[in-house]
Amino acid sequence: MTIAETGTPDALQAALGMVRRLEMDPSGRARIQYEAARHMCHSGGVVQGGFVAGWLDTTMAQAAMMLTGAHIVPMTLEMKVSFFEPARPGPVIAEGWVERAGRATCFAESRLLDPGGVILAKASATLRLIPRDKVEAASRAAVIAV
Numbered sequence: 001m002t003i004a005e006t007g008t009p010d011a012l013q014a015a016l017g018m019v020r021r022l023e024m025d026p027s028g029r030a031r032i033q034y035e036a037a038r039h040m041c042h043s044g045g046v047v048q049g050g051f052v053a054g055w056l057d058t059t060m061a062q063a064a065m066m067l068t069g070a071h072i073v074p075m076t077l078e079m080k081v082s083f084f085e086p087a088r089p090g091p092v093i094a095e096g097w098v099e100r101a102g103r104a105t106c107f108a109e110s111r112l113l114d115p116g117g118v119i120l121a122k123a124s125a126t127l128r129l130i131p132r133d134k135v136e137a138a139s140r141a142a143v144i145a146v
Helices: 011-015 049-068 132-145
Strands: 018-025 029-036 072-083 090-101 105-113 119-131
Touching: 018 049, 029 049, 049 072, 049 090, 049 105, 049 119, 072 105, 072 132, 090 119, 119 132
Parallel strands: none
Antiparallel strands: 018 029, 029 090, 072 119, 090 105, 105 119
16 A cells, blocks of 8 residues: 555655655645755755755655555656755655646656745656556566566
């Protein structure tokens, strides 16, 4: 089950420091609180950009799943991240939304905010919308091939 289905973080979300879902809107919006931990930082106490990108990517995917349903897996085809301010240890909020959706792809955007509402980073992505059963079948086939 996914976080969208259970409301609790799975192992991936826990590794990313997910604290809780603040908003999950069927219109294609998501707000998630993460805890930026010290082990996520490089020199100077700045959160490594991969975590920031992961938070933004996850929130866009969750927004897409809210719009399309849990039977669809949004797979990121491309993503652009712009970093405005350093993320530091402590709580951060990722907001994501679907800008436009079609049958097979959607365009999503997200932003990361500090507790004071300062925008730390923004992202945009193109997501491929794939039926969950096809993704799971391909994963099983890949495991068998190994």
